[in-house]
Amino acid sequence: LIHQNLDDVLKETNVVDRMSGRSLNGQAKGAALSRFESAKQRFFGQLLIAMKLPTMLTAIQQDVAEARHAVVQLVTTAEAMLDRRLADLPADERAHLDIELSPREYLIDYLNSAFPTRMMRVFKGTDGENRSELMTDGDGRPVHSQFALQTRENLIERLCAMPAIPSALDELIRHFGTDGLAEVTGRTRRLIVDSQGRQQVERRTARSNIAEADAFMSGDKAVLAFSDAGGTGRSYHADRNCRSAHRRRVHYLLEPGWRASSAIQGLGRTNRTNQLTPPIFRPVTTNCRGERRFISTIARRLDSLGALTRGQRQTGGQNLFDPADNLESDYAKEALHQWYNLLYLGKLKSTTLDDFVEMTGLKLTEGQGGGLVSDLPPIQRWLNRLLALRIGTQDAIFEEYMALIQARIDAARDAGTLDVGVEAIKAERMVVLEEQILRRDPVTGAETKLSRLELHHRRRATPFKRLMDEWSDARDVAFLKNGKSGRVALRVPSWSILDNEGRSIQVWQLIRPVGSERIRQSALAESYWQEIGEESFRQAWDQECADIAARVDIETINIATGLLLPVWNRLPDDDVRVWRISDEQGNSLLGRIVSPAGFEKLAQSFGITMAIALSPAELIAGARGYDGVAIPSLPGTRLQRVHVNGEARLEVKDFPPARREWLKSLGCFTEIIAYKTRLFVPTNHAEDILSAIGRPGDALRIA
Known part of the structure; x- marks a missing residue:
């Protein structure tokens, strides 16, 4: 309006x-x-906070009934609003208060x-x-x-x-009463309702917060609400020395605010040392897509906070947020620009260009019938204008916009370029096979090393009962078995994505006993996955879980560790993620994994001869890269994954013609394509053949 x-x-x-x-x-x-x-x-x-209150109040009541203590974290106390209302009241109206505090x-x-x-x-x-x-x-x-x-x-x-619209803090007090809720905030007076239903202004002193916190910790009050001003220097955890230690804390993050440091500090109020039980954290949100405006800002600032404090992005957000939650990232900005183009071309279903301009007042075109303006509204202004739209319109627009973001994030994740901070690999045992110094700092003596590690994993499979408890109510669930590998997976719906032409692409999630993956509908239709009955699926799932529990997987990786920042741009750029690798003995390493395809660049960047020999499995994995991977035992050759007549093959590029017959005797085969003899390695025997190539005196007979 x-x-x-x-x-x-x-x-x-x-x-x-x-x-x-x-x-x-x-x-x-x-x-x-x-x-x-x-x-x-x-x-x-x-x-939006008021929209969360009915559900949150019901959840808190359930917590109290089950002997838990609830803690509500918020920022706004509406004290300034109350002060303005009281200042405007004439003296004769102060005796009979009838004040509505509303945003x-x-x-x-x-x-x-x-x-x-x-x-x-x-x-x-x-x-x-x-x-x-x-x-x-x-x-x-x-x-x-x-x-x-x-x-x-x-x-x-x-x-x-x-x-x-009721303010959150006043509604909490109205619902639980001053005898049931402890308020630890910075406001000096508040509006309460007495036993006769009359409004009164209650003054609060500096000692009010101390008394309220003590009442909560002693168990006299089961619910506590605190703000930034009331949370400094206080703890509300299940301290072993307090009377309410046996009551587990449930921490509701109702209003994170705009300051990331304060949000994280508030979460720490219920999670301290000497606690009997850890808290349950429940960030409270709505399904109104416009709230992403507020979630996005705090997610971006939490990422920045973690990167500045420990060089680890997860330190700030503690995994509360996904990369898609940050609507001010490069992926989000690129998606918004594409969204504007699709809107202009009339390829969106959520709204039209004329309707969107009328609803938001944003200038998108150069005059009547002109093209898009060069300085399109930035993401912050676009998000702010969407807040005023009806919820149904917001949802429709965000559905398309988030699909564009997710398509970019999926592509970056598949390429290994998604910046998600430090990712973790937990192994049962970690063995250092070889180490080689890449660089030694001339001033500090700090070293950058290339380490070859052997990781022993004992994977934990998801039991069938837990799988069905989580997905039994989901729609479009299917039990699948791979006709080639014999493995099983549960197909469940996942969020769709939009391509650059605005076409919606259906994506499914395949849940396996030890992980999951997203797969497009077109790729699933062309794969070996087929639907089977639930009982057959259960038997195959249980058998696969039993096989996993009895098996210890051994994985060999190569990782650059130590002082990485000075040599960051000299490391291979096919995977820029930072990994923390740890085992159950307390050993830990932080660094960037070097793929087999990146070994050649690493050797050239540091002017060294690579002493670490790649296994046949690593050579095959490296062949998936854009330029393939060098075959050490055949100087000048490369193993590369190519497509010939729609079939994926492993080709030995630039093989020496004089060794053609010897390579064929090991199991390779040739094919003349476009007047050129090309040499291929059979994929089903690739590891054996590459192993034999590494031992020049051996010849392998393939049946």
Whole structure:
């Protein structure tokens, strides 16, 4: 309502030209819009919190009934709003209070203090273009637009007639009462309702927080709500020395706020040393897609916080957020630009270009029928405008937008270039086979090493019962068995993605006993996966779990460790992830895994002869790279994965013609393609043949 009337008022007051829509006073327009966006953001933030309250209150009641203590973390206490309301009340009304504290006051305050009602005088600037400045009368007093004043009054009247939205902290107190809820905040007075149902203002002293925290820790009050100001220096964990130690804490992150450090600090209030039981963390969110605006900001800042403190992104967010939650990343910005293009081409189902411009007021095209503007609205402005749309429209737009983001994240993850901070590999045992120094710092003496590790894994499979407990209610579930490998997987729905043409691509998730993968519908249809009955699936699943439990997998990897930052750009760029590898004996290594395909670049970058020999399995894995991998025992040759007539093959590139017959005697075969003899390694015997190539005196007979 405000936004649509704001455009008319800006034209009426000569801030914007009525005919062309061009800004005549950029400063006045910017002030009006920025104040409005700020007020709107605060309003929708509190509105979303209010939407969470009914479900959260029910969950807290369940916790209390099951002998747990609930802790609610929030930021806003509405104290400033209460102070303004009390200051405006005449003395005779203070005796009979009837105050509604609602976030709609953010918008009312904007209308009263920042809504543009001043008239502007239009004049020609030195460049001949029309400009506008504040208009005054003969006595120097400001001139106001009667149209703008009337519009403002109508808006205030309409907004004030809407039902009040309760603030979170006051609603918690109303629901549980002051005897059931401990409040540890920084506010000095609060609005409560007495036994007769009358409102009263209760004053709080500096000792109120101490008394409330003690009541919670002693078990007299089962629910506690705290804000930033009330959370500093206090602990609410299940301390072994307190009377309520036997009651497990359930920490509800209702409002993370905008400061990442404060959000993480608040989470630490219930997770401390000397606790009897660890807390249960429950971030509270809605299924309203517009809330991603707030989740995105805190996710980005938590990522930055973790990267700055320990050089590990997961340190900040503690895995609460996914890379897709950060809507201010490069993937999100690229997806938004593609979303604008698809909107302009009319390929989106959620909305049309004209409807979107009318709903949001964003300028996307150059005049009537023109192309997209060069400076399209940035992600923050786009997200802010989406908050004002109806929830159904928000959901439809976000569904398409998130599909574009996910397509980019999936591609980056498959390519190994997705920056997800430090990933972890947990092994039962870690054995260092070889080590080679790549660089020694001339000042500090710190070393960069290439280590070859043997990792012993005992994988933990998911039991069939737990699998069905999680997915029994899901739709479109299918029991699959691979006709080639004999392995089984549960097919469940996953989020779809959009290609650059705006076409929706169905994606499934295949859940295996020790992991899962996402696969497109087209790839699944062309694979060996086939549906089977549930009983056959259960038997095969149980058998596979038993085989996994009895087996210890041995994996060999190569990792660059030590001082990595000075040589970061000299390491192979096919996988930029940082890994932390640890075992059950307490050994730990941090570094970047070097793929077989990256060994050649590593040797060239550091001017060394690679002493670490690659196994046949590593050579086959390295052949998947863009340029393949060098075969050490055949100088000048490369093993590369190619496609011939739609079939994937392993080809020996640039093989020496003089050794053609010897290579064929080992099991390789040739084929003349486009007047060129090409040499291939059979994929089903590749490891044996490559092993024989590494032993020049051996010849392998393949049946």
